[in-house]
Amino acid sequence: MTNYLGPYYPSNLLLDPLKATNNSRIISISSCSTRRTIKWDDINYEKSFNVAANCDSKLAQTMFSQEFNKKYGHFGIKAVSFHPGIVRTEPNKNYLGSSTMGKALAKLGSPLFWYFTKNPTQGSQAMLYCALEDHEELKGAHIMRTVKKNN
Numbered sequence: 258m259t260n261y262l263g264p265y266y267p268s269n270l271l272l273d274p275l276k277a278t279n280n281s282r283i284i285s286i287s288s289c290s291t292r293r294t295i296k297w298d299d300i301n302y303e304k305s306f307n308v309a310a311n312c313d314s315k316l317a318q319t320m321f322s323q324e325f326n327k328k329y330g331h332f333g334i335k336a337v338s339f340h341p342g343i344v345r346t347e348p349n350k351n352y353l354g355s356s357t358m359g360k361a362l363a364k365l366g367s368p369l370f371w372y373f374t375k376n377p378t379q380g381s382q383a384m385l386y387c388a389l390e391d392h393e394e395l396k397g398a399h400i401m402r403t404v405k406k407n408n
Contacts, residue, residue, distance in 0.1 A: 261314045261317035261318055261321065263285075264283065264285040264318060264321065265318075265321055268283050268321075268325065275329075275332070276329070276332045276333075276334065279333060280333055281333065281335075282334065282335045282337060282387070282392070282395065283322070283325065283334065283335070283336040283337070284339070284387045284388060285318045285321070285336075285337070285338045285339075286315075286339065286340075286341060286384070287315045287316075287318045287319045287322075287338035287339060288311075288315040288340050295316055296309065296313060300313075315338075319338045321338075322337055322338040323336075333392075335392065335395055337387045337395065339384065339386075339387050341380040341382075341383045342374070342375045342379070343373070343374045344374060344375050344376070344377055344379070345370075345371065345374050345375065345376055345377070346377065346380075
């Protein structure tokens with residue numbers, strides 16, 4: 258749950274300065290995996306670890322944003338979590354693993370992966386939107402922002 262505690266803990270430590278600042282915002286990266294539920298009976302994934310652990314932490318970030326807005330929105334603070342899309346970064350390149358089968362699938366699927374994913378510049382657009390959008394226009398909670406590719 259480090260992905261969750263990363264934004265949660267500092268946000269709570271900085272609560273007084275956030276309240277004192279006009280139009281402050283908290284931005285965290287989430288994902289489209291928010292369609293699932295958190296595995297409360299094995300929250301630390303001690304029984305089994307898989308990609309669902311990352312999904313749970315991203316869902317927790319979205320839930321945090323929603324609750325933070327309910328509690329502190331009247332102070333002018335907006336908490337936003339956003340889904341940047343699938344971005345071509347090193348962890349995603351190695352997602353299928355280092356097994357022979359994983360490497361073969363990665364080679365075969367590479368053109369499709371490239372076509373349906375975003376480069377880091379495109380992936381950063383959602384974060385920039387959350388940071389730069391007019392405070393009154395920015396909707397709190399979860400944002401899925403699609404940035405058109407410039408081909």
